[in-house]
Amino acid sequence: MPEASLSERTSTATPVATAASEAPEDEGSGAIPAPASPEAAAALLALPRERLVETLQLMWRIRVFEEKVEELYSLGRVHGTMHLSIGQEAVPAGWSLVLRDDDYLLSHHRGHGHAMAKGAKADRMMAELLGRQTGYGRGRGGSMHIADVSRGNLGANGIVGGGIPIASGLGLAVLLEKSSKVVLSVFGDGAVNQGGFHEALNLASIWDLPVLFLCENNQYAMSLPVSRGMKVTAAGHAAAYDMPSRRVDGNDVAAVREAVAEAADAIRGGSGPWLVEAVTYRYRGHSKSDRNLYRTREEIADWRSHHDAIVRFAALLAEGGVIDAEGSAAAERLAREEIEAAVAWAETQPEPQCEDVLEGVYAE
Ligand SMILES: Cc1ncc(C[n+]2csc(CCOP(=O)(O)OP(=O)(O)O)c2C)c(N)n1
Numbered sequence: 001m002p003e004a005s006l007s008e009r010t011s012t013a014t015p016v017a018t019a020a021s022e023a024p025e026d027e028g029s030g031a032i033p034a035p036a037s038p039e040a041a042a043a044l045l046a047l048p049r050e051r052l053v054e055t056l057q058l059m060w061r062i063r064v065f066e067e068k069v070e071e072l073y074s075l076g077r078v079h080g081t082m083h084l085s086i087g088q089e090a091v092p093a094g095w096s097l098v099l100r101d102d103d104y105l106l107s108h109h110r111g112h113g114h115a116m117a118k119g120a121k122a123d124r125m126m127a128e129l130l131g132r133q134t135g136y137g138r139g140r141g142g143s144m145h146i147a148d149v150s151r152g153n154l155g156a157n158g159i160v161g162g163g164i165p166i167a168s169g170l171g172l173a174v175l176l177e178k179s180s181k182v183v184l185s186v187f188g189d190g191a192v193n194q195g196g197f198h199e200a201l202n203l204a205s206i207w208d209l210p211v212l213f214l215c216e217n218n219q220y221a222m223s224l225p226v227s228r229g230m231k232v233t234a235a236g237h238a239a240a241y242d243m244p245s246r247r248v249d250g251n252d253v254a255a256v257r258e259a260v261a262e263a264a265d266a267i268r269g270g271s272g273p274w275l276v277e278a279v280t281y282r283y284r285g286h287s288k289s290d291r292n293l294y295r296t297r298e299e300i301a302d303w304r305s306h307h308d309a310i311v312r313f314a315a316l317l318a319e320g321g322v323i324d325a326e327g328s329a330a331a332e333r334l335a336r337e338e339i340e341a342a343v344a345w346a347e348t349q350p351e352p353q354c355e356d357v358l359e360g361v362y363a364e
């Protein structure tokens, strides 16, 4: 049978994806790795109860924050566009259990959850999205530019792959200051095809930089399924730079935590860079202008009903005797109360004024 032409192979006009559970294993790039081993699950459950409950709350806070800003956007109260990570919460939840306050984070355009996992407060994030002066970027940056240097969060980046070379530069700074900080660089599967990804991995490799490259493979770069965009995904490329890597079920907090913990421990011990690829899925469209024409409703429904990150984590905590049904419901309720309070507070905050438009543009 003749090879399909490039245009046939890259056409996104018709929905092509099968339900996730039917995806052929040899597609490779989108196949879901096995869930956490019993040992990884046990290691997670051995953490202090309070920490585990906070992690479930973090996942709810991320989801509810994003549902709320989506609603505010549809009401015309949030401007610009936004990229929602609903469905992908297990990835930041997993690494939040490993990263220290003084470690660094470089995020990307789908970064609300990353900011929260690095300690950003929902009220100041909400103020930013509503364009208020007390937001993380004085209301000028919006959804895609939330940074909080005081928490080691050096910010999101609207340029696909833009944060990855910055992470290597920061890794060099950490190496020169001889500290044991880890630089976490989070990016999507689409960024793997950017030149900067390869340059940054190469430099990190030859200079043994303390960088943990974390690919959130959510199966699509805009409308392009990974299976059509690349034959070798992030973890495969790591080998070419002599870098240890792990490819994990990114909807499983225990699996993400275990891989990130192994990598971070090794990096703090001087191993040089690691790469972790977390295979996950976004429920919403790429951004607010996406009509989801490149995938089927069944595929989205399959992920929601069989792989949902929050449902799975709550079930694990229940199995481990950490929480009961009431505790699980309380985590969601508290998150909803916090996000409502964040909106109420943000709406009282002042908007930027013409007089201070240049504030924050130049270093003082
Ligand atoms: C250099 C560059 N090229 C193209 C774009 C437009 N763009 C924004 S997000 C995106 C897809 C990114 O996909 P991925 O890296 O998988 O992240 P995801 O959106 O899936 O989280 C593209 C092409 C951009 N912002 N920057």
Ligand SMILES: [Mg+2]
Binding pocket: 188, 189, 190, 216, 217, 218, 219, 220, 221, 222
């Ligand atoms: Mg993607």
